[in-house]
Amino acid sequence: DTGVSQDPRHKITKRGQNVTFRCDPISEHNRLYWYRQTLGQGPEFLTYFQNEAQLEKSRLLSDRFSAERPKGSFSTLEIQRTEQGDSAMYLCASIGLGETQYFGPGTRLLVL
Amino acid sequence: GENVEQHPSTLSVQEGDSAVIKCTYSDSASNYFPWYKQELGKRPQLIIDIRSNVGEKKDQRIAVTLNKTAKHFSLHITETQPEDSAVYFCAASVSSGGYQKVTFGTGTKLQVIP
Numbered sequence: 001d002t003g004v005s006q007d008p009r010h011k012i013t014k015r016g017q018n019v020t021f022r023c024d025p026i027s028e029h030n031r032l033y034w035y036r037q038t039l040g041q042g043p044e045f046l047t048y049f050q051n052e053a054q055l056e057k058s059r060l061l062s063d064r065f066s067a068e069r070p071k072g073s074f075s076t077l078e079i080q081r082t083e084q085g086d087s088a089m090y091l092c093a094s095i096g097l098g099e100t101q102y103f104g105p106g107t108r109l110l111v112l
Numbered sequence: 113g114e115n116v117e118q119h120p121s122t123l124s125v126q127e128g129d130s131a132v133i134k135c136t137y138s139d140s141a142s143n144y145f146p147w148y149k150q151e152l153g154k155r156p157q158l159i160i161d162i163r164s165n166v167g168e169k170k171d172q173r174i175a176v177t178l179n180k181t182a183k184h185f186s187l188h189i190t191e192t193q194p195e196d197s198a199v200y201f202c203a204a205s206v207s208s209g210g211y212q213k214v215t216f217g218t219g220t221k222l223q224v225i226p
Contacts, residue, residue, distance in 0.1 A: 002157070031211075033214075040218070042116075042118075042201045042216030042217055042218055043156065043201075045213070045215075048211055050210055050211070055211055056211055056213075091156070095212065099146075099161070099205065100146070100161070101146070101212075101214065102158075103148075103155040103157070105154070105155050
């Protein structure tokens, strides 16, 4: 256990529904990343927060995706109008003073 | 942008043998190269990393080498054990003002046969 938690661990939803995931990083870590991982692939960067500021967004993050990190603590990732292609594992990772990213257990999303 | 290629995609070795996984990267500005182990259904976990000012790093049975000129780095696992079976990802990272842009390879599924 790295100290990074994610909720829920699994989510099954119907196409067109909205879903929201939560990530709780290690408490003293001010940098937080969201990644998406599909089967047989490495994690793909989605977005980056430094404290409460969202400083980087990938082109993978369409208008249906939004992320927040109010107060620089936990973060949420929302997907609106889900599509089958959104099915993946959504991982968050936090970094403290160094360069090591500590990953959470992920939220596995299945869109039917 | 950065492109990281990883080979082989699958690797089977007998217990006790060595395993080598190779990665190449494209962005010469990359300065940090972590390796992650991911067991089925679990989170990626850092197993070793190397910075661009170092050519080799070793931690017990695991070692990583970096050739900046050729832009490639490798993971070496010696005396493999069944619990080493997992998917291994290499990554290349460029740091800029606290933001670390990390690009992962596509993974190598390692199977250690008892």
